[in-house]
């Protein structure tokens with residue numbers, strides 16, 4: 001039987017429902033629950049799902065060279081895929097508008113802080129931002145948190161610049177995610193735009209207005225000081 005809609009359209013909706021990042025297992029489950037696609041006439045529909053994701057991902061050899069919707073979050077073969085673009089064009093415009101009112105550091109805080117702090121920041125921007133702007137921030141927060149937590153796991157919560165890992169001594173994980181191209185400008189939460197840093201290095205990178213040079217895998221600070229990544233598995 002012909003499917004009621006194209007797999008790619010269903011998958012884009014499914015990934016949005018899953019906040020932009022998911023393991024195949026969650027994708028299958030969500031497709032079942034939604035009940036949109038015909039799963040009875042094709043017993044191997046899961047293969048169709050995987051094939052579709054790969055055809056729309058430049059990370060895959062099966063890429064059709066059309067729209068590049070998906071990326072592998074943990075590298076190939078791990079079954080975790082993310083949506084490259086979680087925000088629509090008009091939502092991106094809202095975010096960039098908001099940046100007149102809140103700083104990059106506050107945006108990054110919103111992505112990582114606990115719910116209480118987020119409420120505080122949001123209530124402050126409440127007076128200046130529309131409901132739509134707040135909703136976009138919340139949407140971006142959900143998607144970014146998922147990516148960020150996967151990346152932190154990848155580095156076992158160590159700083160990519162100095163390797164410091166506070167978990168072994170203090171039993172707490174305090175590393176933070178920094179957006180190489182500021183989120184306020186790029187609205188990009190793809191792993192290739194994120195670096196995991198200890199709080200000190202995160203602060204230094206902002207205060208010292210450091211820029212990241214991809215080809216040399218190092219940060220160069222405003223005063224000319226260069227600092228190479230000591231840990232790098234994804235940049």
Ligand SMILES: [Zn+2]
Pocket residue numbers: 159160161162163164197198199200201
């Ligand atoms: Zn550090």
Ligand SMILES: [Zn+2]
Pocket residue numbers: 105108177178179202206
């Ligand atoms: Zn940052």
